[in-house]
Amino acid sequence: MARHLVVGNGKMLVNLDDHCYIRDIYYPFVGQLNHVGGQPCRVGLWAGGVFRWLDDPGWRIRLDYAEDALVSDAVARHDGLGVELLMNDGVHQRECLFLKRVVIRNLSDETKEFRLFFHQDLTIDGTEIGDTAAYYPDNGTVFHYKRSSYFMFNGFSDEGGIRQYSTGIKRFQSAEGTWRDAEDGTLMGNAIAQGSVDSAIGLHATVPAGGEKTVYYWMSAGDSLEEVNRLDRYVRDHHPGKLLGRIAVYWKQWLRRSAPDFGDLPQEVIRLFRRSLLVVRSQTDERGAIVAANDTDILQYNRDHYSYMWPRDGALIADAMSAAGYDSVVAPFFHFCARAMTSEGYLHHKYNPDGTVGSSWHPYQMQGASLLPIQEDETALVLLTLRRTYERNRLIELPQSLYGKLIRKAAAFLCGYMEPELSLPKPSYDLWEERYGIWTYTAASVYGGLAAAAFFAGLFGDDERRERYERTAEAVKSGIMTHLWDEGAGRFARGLVRRNGRWEKDLTLDSSLFALTAFGVLPADDGRVAQTMAAVREGLRVRTEVGGIARYTNDGYFRQSGDVGRVPGNPWIICTLWMAGYEIETARCPDDLEEPKRALEWAVRHALPSGILPEQLHPFDGSPLSVAPLTWSHATFVHCVTQYVRKYAQLSRGTHAPGV
Numbered sequence: 001m002a003r004h005l006v007v008g009n010g011k012m013l014v015n016l017d018d019h020c021y022i023r024d025i026y027y028p029f030v031g032q033l034n035h036v037g038g039q040p041c042r043v044g045l046w047a048g049g050v051f052r053w054l055d056d057p058g059w060r061i062r063l064d065y066a067e068d069a070l071v072s073d074a075v076a077r078h079d080g081l082g083v084e085l086l087m088n089d090g091v092h093q094r095e096c097l098f099l100k101r102v103v104i105r106n107l108s109d110e111t112k113e114f115r116l117f118f119h120q121d122l123t124i125d126g127t128e129i130g131d132t133a134a135y136y137p138d139n140g141t142v143f144h145y146k147r148s149s150y151f152m153f154n155g156f157s158d159e160g161g162i163r164q165y166s167t168g169i170k171r172f173q174s175a176e177g178t179w180r181d182a183e184d185g186t187l188m189g190n191a192i193a194q195g196s197v198d199s200a201i202g203l204h205a206t207v208p209a210g211g212e213k214t215v216y217y218w219m220s221a222g223d224s225l226e227e228v229n230r231l232d233r234y235v236r237d238h239h240p241g242k243l244l245g246r247i248a249v250y251w252k253q254w255l256r257r258s259a260p261d262f263g264d265l266p267q268e269v270i271r272l273f274r275r276s277l278l279v280v281r282s283q284t285d286e287r288g289a290i291v292a293a294n295d296t297d298i299l300q301y302n303r304d305h306y307s308y309m310w311p312r313d314g315a316l317i318a319d320a321m322s323a324a325g326y327d328s329v330v331a332p333f334f335h336f337c338a339r340a341m342t343s344e345g346y347l348h349h350k351y352n353p354d355g356t357v358g359s360s361w362h363p364y365q366m367q368g369a370s371l372l373p374i375q376e377d378e379t380a381l382v383l384l385t386l387r388r389t390y391e392r393n394r395l396i397e398l399p400q401s402l403y404g405k406l407i408r409k410a411a412a413f414l415c416g417y418m419e420p421e422l423s424l425p426k427p428s429y430d431l432w433e434e435r436y437g438i439w440t441y442t443a444a445s446v447y448g449g450l451a452a453a454a455f456f457a458g459l460f461g462d463d464e465r466r467e468r469y470e471r472t473a474e475a476v477k478s479g480i481m482t483h484l485w486d487e488g489a490g491r492f493a494r495g496l497v498r499r500n501g502r503w504e505k506d507l508t509l510d511s512s513l514f515a516l517t518a519f520g521v522l523p524a525d526d527g528r529v530a531q532t533m534a535a536v537r538e539g540l541r542v543r544t545e546v547g548g549i550a551r552y553t554n555d556g557y558f559r560q561s562g563d564v565g566r567v568p569g570n571p572w573i574i575c576t577l578w579m580a581g582y583e584i585e586t587a588r589c590p591d592d593l594e595e596p597k598r599a600l601e602w603a604v605r606h607a608l609p610s611g612i613l614p615e616q617l618h619p620f621d622g623s624p625l626s627v628a629p630l631t632w633s634h635a636t637f638v639h640c641v642t643q644y645v646r647k648y649a650q651l652s653r654g655t656h657a658p659g660v
Helices: 178-184 225-238 240-257 267-282 296-302 311-323 327-340 377-393 397-416 440-459 463-484 511-518 527-539 573-586 590-605 631-653
Strands: 005-008 013-016 022-029 032-034 043-047 050-053 059-062 074-078 083-091 097-106 112-120 131-136 141-146 149-156 164-169 192-195 197-207 212-222 436-439 495-499 502-506
Touching: 005 267, 013 083, 022 212, 022 296, 043 083, 043 178, 050 178, 083 240, 097 112, 097 197, 097 225, 097 240, 112 149, 112 178, 112 212, 131 164, 131 197, 141 197, 141 225, 149 197, 149 225, 164 178, 178 197, 192 197, 197 212, 212 225, 212 240, 225 240, 240 267, 267 311, 267 590, 267 631, 311 327, 311 377, 311 631, 327 377, 327 397, 377 397, 377 440, 397 440, 397 463, 436 440, 440 463, 440 495, 440 511, 463 495, 511 527, 511 573, 527 573, 573 590, 573 631, 590 631
Parallel strands: 005 083, 164 192
Antiparallel strands: 005 013, 013 022, 022 032, 043 050, 043 112, 059 074, 074 083, 083 097, 097 212, 112 197, 131 141, 131 192, 141 149, 149 212, 164 197, 436 495, 495 502
16 A cells, blocks of 8 residues: 655645556545545556556556655656656646656657557546546547536647547446557547546657657646636646646745755755655645545555544644744644634544544443543644744744634643543543553643643733643643652553553553653653663564564554564554654764664665655565555654754754754
């Protein structure tokens, strides 16, 4: 499962797989709705009477991006056909336009006619029911529509526009789809189909021996036929090649603000840092939703997807982007959270990109008792990230606009949602969304969130509330020290669970214990933190050639091994980089940064060739597991690099290094 190439603009996101097939088209929100749903939109080539789709094993495909741009750079070579294809894909930086350039190189010693076929397999608004695909003679295009979702497809070569087309029925009774019609090199020209439909178009180019020709293909998306027709005319008027060039220029300019002195980091780490910034941007909707992942292959396992905004993921991703200098990208996230917050002052489990509440598996009742089905850290971390963002940019307008409708509401909830006998937050679900209890990670986030609220109350002269938030934060810190430190184990517990009417410590090793220092409860050099992180490093290290750090002991999610001693769980990118971040914070000389540098290089080695980072890795072969890209993985890499370069500069000058 992976999406090897992603391109987008904050309103439209297009994902491609390792065959350069479009697999997801999200519009009008990043992550919502998916108008392809994981089905392959195939690309095929007819040459000299032989036809091959790009998933034919005879193709050798290299996937990458153009340097510092959300524009793909792929090469596909087929020696049997005597051809090489150079492909670039991009989404216009402003308009809902997907553009593709294909340079056909004739590797043979004779002139050849090539026919390039593009297949459109849409499931508009997420369902195949009621779609229409039609040829539109006014501009020689094919378009698909349902209700207010329209998609128009066009292209040209030096021999003109679309030379062949067809529409038809797919995946119904014996009909496979129009892609089968393309395999003899000729499309039948059916002008309209309705129901479960697809379409295909053909573009021709005659290429001399050893020469090359360029073919362009594009898709426009809009809410009416008039709108997609306007966008199609815009592409023809401005030339798709020039528009692709402008897309690349835009993203290069966008990256200019992320140009720190990278110290001694190798070029491959710097390259993935910049690539990660672009990937995070592609997964961020311009209206505020920072989407976890948009790889629909996960549906094969969960019957649900990751195309939601988890407030926790969003907050930590926003923190990383702010630390890298991209405050303008993340400011809408805070307004999204303010709109989504309940009247009681908490945030739900997760949200759809349009702001509606997403699906959940957390019950409202357990063992006959009512409960609040939340992960409390998701509310607290929004406050903590907002404070860090303000401390970096000192732009007071954002927190001021959110003080009444976000900061005070959330802080009041955090203050009230307490277990008085423990001075700890009431039970909620953990960050892994699997268990109900009082968790060290969650308690640390509540401390950080309340400290942030107190900071803002003081900033705005609201002293009474400031004192209340400070008192509660200190009470939570005291509760952590009293109830979550275990003297016998010599480290902090993962949390407390209720058994037989009593609170018992859960001493499972968990990588999330990094939160004790990351969220400000204790300094990184505190002895208790050091002992805890040493135990995490030793106990959660994956003892295979792949390496990395697992989430927690005996993690069953996508489990690949029953040997818990050797493989406590699959290695996760974020967990491995959390440990690197802690090592950066505790570094006292440049030599201490060697281990976290190796962790960054480890992440580079385990990215896909295109620079895409997955959620987790197979512990024995290092292949991606679960979704890819995971926005949180890329953001954690960004944050870790930002930490590293700042600490490296400070240690090189011999100065103290505060946290990023």
